[in-house]
Amino acid sequence: MRFRYECEGRSAGSILGASSTETNKTLPTVEIQGNLTHIKKVKITVSLVTKDIPHRPHPHSLVGKDCSDGICIVYLNPRTHQRHSFTNLGIQCVRRKELDAALEKRRKQKIDPFNTDHSKSIEDIDMNVVRLCFQCELERDNGEKSLLSPVVSNAIFDKKATTTSELKITRLNLEYGPCTGKTEIYLLCDKVQKDDIEIIFSRGSWEAKAEFAQTDVHRQIAIVFKSPPYQEQDITEKVEVNVFLRRLSDHMDSEPVKFTYLPHNPDPYEVNRKRKIKTDLKFNERCSISGKPEPAAEPVPQHFSYLPLEPPYIGPDPLQEGLLSTPSQPLEEIHYPNTLDFKQEDLLSIKFNSDEFQLICRTLSQNADDPLFSSLSMPIGLDQQMQPGYIFPDNPEQLPGDLELASNLSLTNMDQNYNVPLDNRPDMDFYNDVQFNHCFNQLTNGNHVTSLEGLPQDSTGPTSQGLSLIKTEAVQTHED
């Protein structure tokens, strides 16, 4: 709890029980156990003592109900009350310069539960932590008095002092990063001491310290650090770990926040592999098949990883917001009355530019309920929320063709919203030059494309454009 100065002129709050919770508040409570038959009167004195043994009298004052001169005294009738709960106890701190006087006062009150001999040096008293000490004096029917051994509470820390306050991470600017570590992350936190704090990444029994210097702790409330590498470098799935603050002096940990390690791949966007495939003869043969559906010679894997999988992009619609330039020149419109029925060879002769790609994405996303479009969306490069994103196959070796799809927009979104480090950006020139017909070829598994039906034909605006933008253009063989 927060200790209050006398000058603040108010009650100092109420100390709660050790087992108190938000919904179930408890109070510091003592109970006298044993035979009380001949006990007439019970006096309980509560005072503050130092945290460590020997528990010396503490200069701070106990204030609140039944308190005076810094201590609390209650009398119980043992025949009816063996137990007492202390309500409204607060801790009033003395100023450092009044520390001596306060201790002198305790001495005069004869408060020294553990007979520590007050005269001992007072310089090393920790002003940020106290314990309650309960003393009990019994008075028998015959007037004889006796003392029970004193007991102490758990330590009570001053919430205000950075050396003992609760550690808390407010937020991280990044929640994702490669398992190789070294990602620079900004962390906002409650006040910490730069020489007494570390940042721990953990999962199960694995723990690693984030890397930072004392100078990376900004004004006690922010830390710029580098993520440690995850324990394994060959993960294939993302891994969620905990991040928390740890104070070295007392080994206190903060509540954790989540961080996700992403799999490492030396060629994360398969740029090199795809470039190679571009000139692959087999691929060209496949593409030359026309007309009838061909039995799939090899199964096309249906499993894809999304990078990133979450959180979904929930920003403004780029087209609507005017963030994306709409095609500068009207697209050549080819309207199909009901069904778009492309053949393989048609596809081969189609090339989309970046703007057109955006429109396709839009069209598909507006038909997201249609399972067919959903299935198209992946190869086209939309994430589960039908937002442009980037995908790559789980097992690139099994993939016969190329599935590269991206655009400036989707990559920009990704960088901003998904925390993909800029260093990991794919080769932009390459993606600007993507021939999307290859994509379509792939997603249709080498068969007829009959799947673009149902798009609105008669509405105006980008949607119908998205449909009609399919235009023909000579295929350029991609040269590396």
Place this chain on the structure above:
DNA sequence: ATCTTCCCTGC
């Protein structure tokens, strides 16, 4: 950066 004092805000 810490220790004290002051004051704002929502019950």
Place this chain on the structure above:
DNA sequence: AGCAGGGAAGA
């Protein structure tokens, strides 16, 4: 208005 809980200014 009074109070508890915080945040911030001042020393």
